[in-house]
Amino acid sequence: MNGDLDDIIKPSELARRLGLSKGRISQMKAEGMPVREDGLVRISEAVAWIDENVEPSRRKPRTSPLISDTGRPVEYARVRAEHERLKLERTAHALDVERRELIRKGDVQDAIFARARMEREAHENFVVRAAPLLAAEFSVDEGDMLHALDREMRRHLEDLARLPLNLFEDDDDADRPMGE
Numbered sequence: 001m002n003g004d005l006d007d008i009i010k011p012s013e014l015a016r017r018l019g020l021s022k023g024r025i026s027q028m029k030a031e032g033m034p035v036r037e038d039g040l041v042r043i044s045e046a047v048a049w050i051d052e053n054v055e056p057s058r059r060k061p062r063t064s065p066l067i068s069d070t071g072r073p074v075e076y077a078r079v080r081a082e083h084e085r086l087k088l089e090r091t092a093h094a095l096d097v098e099r100r101e102l103i104r105k106g107d108v109q110d111a112i113f114a115r116a117r118m119e120r121e122a123h124e125n126f127v128v129r130a131a132p133l134l135a136a137e138f139s140v141d142e143g144d145m146l147h148a149l150d151r152e153m154r155r156h157l158e159d160l161a162r163l164p165l166n167l168f169e170d171d172d173d174a175d176r177p178m179g180e
Contacts, residue, residue, distance in 0.1 A: 007042070007043050008036065008040045008041065008042050008043075009040060009041060009043060010039075010040060010041070011025045011026070011029065011035070011039070011040075011041055012025075014041050014043065014046055017043075017075070018050075028049075028050065028053075028054065031053065032049070032053065033046055033049045033050070033053075034046065034049055112165065116161075120157055123153055123156075123157060124150075124153065124157075126153070127146065127149045127150050127153045128146070130149065131145045131146035131149050131150075132145075132146075134149070
């Protein structure tokens with residue numbers, strides 16, 4: 001069986017795929033659901049007949065659609081297996097987070113920005129410490145030296161801030177300067 005809507009199957013298989021009882025399928029056959037002479041059912045015809053002839057209040061609600069977006073039947077067992085796989089994946093992820101083997105992307109970004117802020121302040125403090133020493137060594141005015149060093153250090157920090165970090169390449173903000 002290739003899984004197409006034109007598959008021809010036994011009524012018991014149709015019942016299984018639709019999540020109905022064999023007895024309900026027999027009732028629908030008695031009410032006129034199309035059945036071939038050999039007793040088999042074409043899926044597409046049966047589903048179309050049910051949609052047209054069975055009152056919605058008498059239908060068993062479909063928790064998952066019988067027909068996928070591709071037009072192929074959806075097997076309950078396959079959908080259930082995928083659901084269980086995803087639950088297992090979520091559980092494994094939660095355990096990794098609990099063991100601190102995974103950390104939130106926002107926490108990483110916050111740590112990087114905090115480190116960058118600390119480095120910026122250290123560079124700015126260097127200027128304040130070094131200016132008087134350099135002014136004395138080169139016999140220039142301390143205020144002029146402080147002003148010149150501060151201006152150049154700020155330009156240098158602005159250049160560094162423009163460099164992309166490239167840690168978050170899947171984000172729209174990958175090229176965002178640090179601290180913005």
